[in-house]
Each structure stands twice: as structure tokens, then as C-alpha cells.
Amino acid sequence: MKDSVLTMVSGAQSAGWTDERVETLKKLWMEGLSASQIAGELGEGVTRNAVIGKVHRLKLSARAKPTNSTPRARPAARPAPRRVASPSAGMSGMGGAAAKARPQMAASRPQSIGATALAHDPEMEQQLYVAPAAAELFIPEDKRLSLLQLNEHTCKWPIGDPLSKDFYFCGQHSLETGPYCEFHSRRAYHQVDKKRR
DNA sequence: CCCTGATTCGC
């Protein structure tokens, strides 16, 4: 008799990779779904890291790479990423910053699908999102700021010709994470940086 | 900023 009972008890879903899950993983991975998408499909207890890890262990990886392989620049050397150990370490006097809780994904599943748009899932097709075309931001005159009026909390996105007297800055409340307001922050970083060569 | 996969290494 064999009584090999894995340590998956006590209501602890140790993300046991059952044959079934592995199959699903393989299938979705081969279909071109991203790791995070697969993770979301497998369940909430599965993260994209878990998926990627498993994929590598299974010796999977190359999927839609017929002849062209991306020369993953592998420096071979790693700066040995140390991991935080002492649980009672750190924790200095934090003013009010506090940690940003972001329980986003892993919960439901919708979430805008990233760039990976391959699989011909009928369900996904109807979820295609159409960007809200020209949703420009108009700043009323009384909200516009000159260079000297800027401070740490004003959006520093320039508008107009710097040489013109009509030049002004957005001036809306900027994010803690950057010099721009939410709107312009996305603009600044999300421009046409894709497909650059 | 968002995202992607790749890798390492403590558990």
C-alpha cells in the first residue's frame, strides 16, 4: 500500500500542482497567455511568479518563437539579491506615508488585459477595451500656474510654448510618486515609448 | 507608471 499523503492539509492550499493544473498551465502557456493571466485563471492562490516558476521547472518557455529567439541578455553574474530577514528590523519613525495597499489583481479577473493579446478566446474578444479617444485635459485660467507658482504638490506638466506668455503649468495636485498629476503622469511615461528601436 | 518573463535562493 502506498500512503504518500502530501502535506496539503489543514485548509492550506499549498498551490499543489496537480496534473490537472499543470495541464491547464501548459495549455494556456502554449496558447500565449501571459503568466499573470494564467495565474488569474488558475485561481486566487496562484501568483504569476508561481506560474513562471513552474513553467521553468517544467522546462517550458519557448512558445511562439519559431526561428527568432530573443537574445535574452544574460549577464550570467548576479549581484546576489539578499532578502530581508529580521522581521523586527527597519520600521523607523514613519510620518504618515504608510504603505500603499494594492490588493488589485488576484482577486477578480477582469482587469485590463495587458499587451499580450493572442489567444482567440471568445470571452476575451468582447472584453476589448477602446481607449477614450481625445480626452484632453483643459485647465481653467484660474488654475494655471506660472513657473514661480509651482511647489512640491503642483503638477509640473508644461503647457504651451515656453517662450510664449501663454505658457503655464498644469498646476493640479501632483502625485506623491512624481512631479505630475495622475493624468499627466500617465502621459509622461506612457507615451509612444513602445516599439522603439 | 504599467507590464512582461528570467533568475536566484530560502524555505
Add this chain to the structure above:
DNA sequence: GCGAATCAGG
């Protein structure tokens, strides 16, 4: 074997 943390690229 597993996956969080981290790295690296887009």
C-alpha cells in the same frame, strides 16, 4: 519542488 523577491527589458 515551490514561489517571493528581485532583476532586466519593453
